[in-house]
Amino acid sequence: MHLEVLPDEGQVEILGVDVASAKRRQRSLLRQRIGFIPQDLRLLSELDVFDNIALPPRLSGTGAETIDLEIRSILEWLGLSHKKHARPEELSGGERQRVAIARALVMRPALLLADEPTNALAERQGWQLVDALQALSRAGTTVIVATHNEALMRAAPYPAIALENGRLTVVAPAAQGEGETQ
Amino acid sequence: MSRSLSDGLHLGRRDHGLVPVIAAVAAIAALALGGWSAAHSLSREWENGAAQRVTLEIPDVDGNARETAGRLKAVLQSDPGIASIEIMPEERLRELLQPWLGSAGKTLTDLPVVLTLARKSNAPTTDLPLILDTVAPSTIVEENARWGAQLLLLGRSLQACAWLALLLAGFATAGVTTLSVRMTLHARRRTIEILHGFGATDSLVAQRIAWRSATLGLSGGIIGTLLGGATLAIVHRLIQPFLDHQEASLPLWPHNMSGWLSVLTALPSGFFESLFCVPLLVAALSFVVALTTVHLWLRRLA
Known part of the structure; x- marks a missing residue:
């Protein structure tokens, strides 16, 4: 869904774009509308926290002042303001996870993909993130989370599918918030 | 940073x-x-210079080489295909020959007369052999165009x-x-x-x-x-x-x-x-x- 591979056959449409037939530039622009929290975080070790978070808006050509304002508020929300100029290797696992979350959210994406986003977070921070994802979902962002955290699944009864050995085993209909996906 | x-x-x-x-x-x-x-x-x-040049050498067999050279110069000067013609001064010729003749070169009296002429590049070709046969039949011709090409x-x-x-x-x-x-x-x-x-x-x-x-x-x-x-x-x-x-x-x-x-x-x-x-x-x-x-x-x- 993050367009790392293209379909060998059939049709995949993301945010109204047929990814197989789209031109490379169109796919780049589509990626700019997708927020991604990868499991391996993919922080750039040469850049500090601020510059890591600023990557997506800089690539999309957002002005420096806007970037500065956005990042300041998102760092404050995630409790990372004091780590603004720290390098990733100077951060704990939870802090790094929060930087990856900030980087995914800074562009206010139309689609947010989160791969095990609560893995390295303390319980309180995990629930804080779940609240934030729900708020994003209510604001119109499509949020897709991949997780092994069953407590999270139980606490957030959104439409869900379960995969086992790459095969679909359970399809849970939406218990609330019809039309939202988590 | x-x-x-x-x-x-x-x-x-x-x-x-x-x-x-x-x-x-x-x-x-x-x-x-x-x-x-x-x-x-x-x-x-x-292309523009050397290839258009011709060197003429009139051997001084009977002591009239310089007079023959003067007549030849006058004829060729009036030819429309010739841009210029010069008789090499005797002193210059002796200088040029000195490495080969040594001190004997200073005393030799039967040195040939050398003329250098330049053809015009965009003019009718001069029939040089015909002119030479008429004016100075014993002249030796060195067409630079041969090695110029x-x-x-x-x-x-x-x-x-x-x-x-x-x-x-x-x-x-x-x-x-x-x-x-x-x-x-x-x-x-x-x-x-x-x-x-x-x-x-x-x-x-x-x-x-x-x-x-x-x-x-x-x-x-x-x-x-x-x-x-x-x-x-x-x-x-x-x-x-x-x-x-x-x-x-x-x-x-x-x-x-x-x-x-x-x-x-x-x-x-x-x-x-x-x-x-x-x-x-x-x-x-x-x-x-x-x-x-x-x-x-x-x-x-x-």
Whole structure:
């Protein structure tokens, strides 16, 4: 869904774009509308926290002042303001996870993909993130989370599918918030 | 510190080795350009000058050679195909023959009379054998055009060699740049993949790397051109006495800065302009090659 591979056959449409037939530039622009929290975080070790978070808006050509304002508020929300100029290797696992979350959210994406986003977070921070994802979902962002955290699944009864050995085993209909996906 | 490297490509650390290699190639290109320039001017000189010249030698068998030469000069001067005709002064002839005749040359009285004439290039051909048969039948004719054509061919071959050397220098620059860019791509693969994942366009990544290559190409090109240009200036200084007798009295090596500057400024101005183009061409070639290499490499990403 993050367009790392293209379909060998059939049709995949993301945010109204047929990814197989789209031109490379169109796919780049589509990626700019997708927020991604990868499991391996993919922080750039040469850049500090601020510059890591600023990557997506800089690539999309957002002005420096806007970037500065956005990042300041998102760092404050995630409790990372004091780590603004720290390098990733100077951060704990939870802090790094929060930087990856900030980087995914800074562009206010139309689609947010989160791969095990609560893995390295303390319980309180995990629930804080779940609240934030729900708020994003209510604001119109499509949020897709991949997780092994069953407590999270139980606490957030959104439409869900379960995969086992790459095969679909359970399809849970939406218990609330019809039309939202988590 | 991280402001200047805000996209994380971090291009400035691994590829400085490219500069000396590009400098060496640019120096070769500058030398080839010098060779081409010299061959070109020699060819033009031979084509326009030497090939049109004819040397006539009237043997002094009966002591009337100088009178015959005077009559011949008068006839040929009025011919529409002849641009100029000169009788070589006897003193000059004795000077020329001295290495072969030694001191005996000063006393010889039956020296031949030598005339040099230049044909007009865009005029009807003079029937020289007919005129000579009538006015001076014993004249020996040395048509410079015979060896002039050979020299012209030689000059053009030299020019072709210089072009080939320039072409090879271009290929070498392209090869070295490709190698360097591929090393950069290999070293920064993870970063490029991350940037690609965030929506960086191919053009953005390719241009960042291409501008870096162009900067390195320009640096190497300037260094190489200065080295090649300085070498050519010295060679030009060394051959100057052979080209211009007035320069024969100059010292072999200049003793001060202004002397060295005059060595540089003695190079032909057109050649200076060609040299100036070398670093720019190297930079442009590096840019295009790097841009293409990165675009092709990025095709492997979805």
